[in-house]
Amino acid sequence: MKREEFLQELMEILELEDSKIDIKTNIKDLDEFDSLSLLSIIAFIDEKFGKVFTSDQLASITTVESLMELIGFEHFE
Amino acid sequence: MNEDETALDLAFKASEKVFQYYDRKNIDFLLLCTQSPDYYMPTSACILQDKLELRTDIGALDFNLGCSGYIYGLALSKGLISSKIAKNILLITSETYSKHIYPKDRSNRTIFGDGAAATIIEKSKENGIFEFSLGTNGKGYKNLIVLNGGLKYRYDPNAEEIKDNSGNIRTNNNLYMNGPEIFNFTIEAVPKVVKDVLGKNRTTIDELDYIIFHQVNKYILEYLRKITKIPKEKFCINLLHTGNTVSSTIPIAIKDCLINNKIRKENKILILGFGIGYSWGATIIKI
Numbered sequence: 212m213k214r215e216e217f218l219q220e221l222m223e224i225l226e227l228e229d230s231k232i233d234i235k236t237n238i239k240d241l242d243e244f245d246s247l248s249l250l251s252i253i254a255f256i257d258e259k260f261g262k263v264f265t266s267d268q269l270a271s272i273t274t275v276e277s278l279m280e281l282i283g284f285e286h287f288e
Numbered sequence: 289m290n291e292d293e294t295a296l297d298l299a300f301k302a303s304e305k306v307f308q309y310y311d312r313k314n315i316d317f318l319l320l321c322t323q324s325p326d327y328y329m330p331t332s333a334c335i336l337q338d339k340l341e342l343r344t345d346i347g348a349l350d351f352n353l354g355c356s357g358y359i360y361g362l363a364l365s366k367g368l369i370s371s372k373i374a375k376n377i378l379l380i381t382s383e384t385y386s387k388h389i390y391p392k393d394r395s396n397r398t399i400f401g402d403g404a405a406a407t408i409i410e411k412s413k414e415n416g417i418f419e420f421s422l423g424t425n426g427k428g429y430k431n432l433i434v435l436n437g438g439l440k441y442r443y444d445p446n447a448e449e450i451k452d453n454s455g456n457i458r459t460n461n462n463l464y465m466n467g468p469e470i471f472n473f474t475i476e477a478v479p480k481v482v483k484d485v486l487g488k489n490r491t492t493i494d495e496l497d498y499i500i501f502h503q504v505n506k507y508i509l510e511y512l513r514k515i516t517k518i519p520k521e522k523f524c525i526n527l528l529h530t531g532n533t534v535s536s537t538i539p540i541a542i543k544d545c546l547i548n549n550k551i552r553k554e555n556k557i558l559i560l561g562f563g564i565g566y567s568w569g570a571t572i573i574k575i
Contacts, residue, residue, distance in 0.1 A: 239453070246395050246456075247507060250471050254511045257475055266431075266468040270453065 212259065213288050214279075220259075221275065224251040234276040252278070260286060295324035296332045298404035299382035300339050306378070306406040312340060315408075317374035318348040319364055321357035321535045323564075324384045325350060336380070347374065354432070355502045355563025357381055357535030358405075359420070359571055365409040366417045375411040380404065381535035385463060388434050392449070392457035396465060399505060401531030405539035415574075421485035422569040428473055431466040432564040470563070471508060475515065477568050481560060482516045485570040493518055496572070497555035498545065500524040502562055503537035524550070534563075542575075551575055 214234070222232060225248050230241060238244060249269060256262050260282055272278050279287055299320060318340075320333040333348035342348075347368075353360050361379040368374040382404035389396045409417070436459075437443040447459035458464060478501070486492060493499070499518050501509060503526055513523045526541040533540060538559050545551045555575045562568035 246467055249468050250507060253468055253471050254475070258515070263472050263476065265472075266466050269468050 212286060217279070217287060218275065220255065221278075224248075224255050232275060234274065234279065236275050237273050238275060238278065239273065256282060293384070294326050294387075295322045295382040295384045295402075295404065296326045296335060296339075298384065298402065299332070299336055299380045299406070302382065302404040302406040303336070303340050303378060303380060306408060307340075310408055312342055314376040315342050315378045316346045317365075317368055317377040318342060318346060319361050319377060319379045320348075320350045321353055321361050321379075321381045322350055322383060323352055323354055323534070324382070324387060342378075353565070353567055354383075354534050355504065355532075355537070356561040356565065356567040356569050358538040359559065359561045359569035360422070360567075361407075361535075362409065362417055362571060362573070363420050363422065363569065366420075369409065369411050377409045379407045379409055381539060383534040383536060385534055388463040390449075390458035390462040393462065395456045395467075396458075396463055399465075399532050400463075401533050403530055403533030403536040403540060405536040405543070407539055418572040418574075419485070419488040420569060420571045421481050421488055423477065423481060423567070425473075425477075425566045428469065428566040431469040431473070431566075432464070434463050435460040437461060473566050474504070474508060474512065474562055477562055477566070478512050478560065479516050481562070481568055481570045482558070485558065485560070485572065489572045491556075491572065493522070493558075495556070496522070496558050498522055498524065498551045498557040499560075500526075500538055500541045500545070500557060501560045503527050503530075503541055504532055504563070535561075546575070 218232060225243055227243055268281060318333050318337055322332060325332050331350040333350045337348045358381050365377045365379055384402040385400040386402050435441055443461055447461045449457050449459055451457050499522055506525060506527055509525050524541050524545060526544050530540055538561060551557060553575055556572060558572050560570035
């Protein structure tokens with residue numbers, strides 16, 4: 212997946228309207244982040260990458276980059 | 289419901305409603321699914337037998353399951369009837385999770401609702417409950433749990449408040465749910481059990497009239513629908529008035545779908561429950 216596309220998809224599933232994000236954005240600091248956001252991220256990773264992570268692994272996510280690292284940088288162009 | 293009402297009271301009310309249309313003297317077995325008993329012992333089902341003025345020559349028991357409970361209740365009922373132990377079963381699901389949830393736990397408060405449902409399952413010439421697919425994996429038991437209050441960890445009047453990442457507060461005396469882990473379990477288990485129950489019944493989604501999953505929450509249901517490839521018009525989402533009533537979401541949804549003409553007599557529907565335990569199950573019924 213292209214990095215740009217990934218950012219775009221993330222903005223959609225996190226329902227970000229005004230706030231722009233880049234790979235250095237801390238996802239959990241966003242006003243829009245709540246317990247449902249995490250479920251959206253799980254569904255997104257399951258659907259697009261076929262991967263499942265434990266709640267501890269998901270709890271360690273900070274920035275968009277750290278999420279990409281968890282999924283595996285090899286999945287991104 | 290008011291504060292003092294328990295799952296046993298809700299079970300009583302739901303059953304009395306059913307008995308407006310059904311002679312209680314016929315009931316020869318009572319099954320009550322609850323995780324909110326009035327007492328450790330005796331079992332609520334025995335107390336209900338008396339309160340409901342049912343016959344005394346009947347069987348009655350509680351079983352402790354959550355969101356999969358209705359499916360297991362039907363499986364037990366089918367077993368009791370086909371083995372000729374019973375003919376007319378009263379199956380009740382009743383839950384008051386609100387009593388398990390800490391007042392400051394906003395997240396769980398918005399998800400769960402209290403509720404009860406009563407169903408009569410009768411011996412009939414034509415089969416109306418088909419093959420089951422059931423599953424259990426105790427590995428996930430800690431992800432949806434009330435830790436204290438049983439005999440391993442006693443209720444602790446001084447239990448500390450615990451704050452999670454999203455600012456929800458609870459104590460170990462209360463319901464704890466690890467949402468992400470439960471969701472992981474769900475997206476793994478549900479597609480498999482759908483496939484399995486369709487296979488066991490030699491049918492397909494196309495041949496069925498309607499599909500009712502445990503009404504967990506709208507977001508999760510939408511995702512499950514997508515990955516199990518069920519058309520929107522055949523898939524039930526029925527949360528508006530009740531929230532997640534645990535073991536009662538499926539019978540409440542069946543009733544609501546009948547009222548709204550989404551399903552009618554002779555329809556074949558797939559019902560599927562999953563959750564705490566982990567425990568899951570599905571079957572196909574004819575309305």
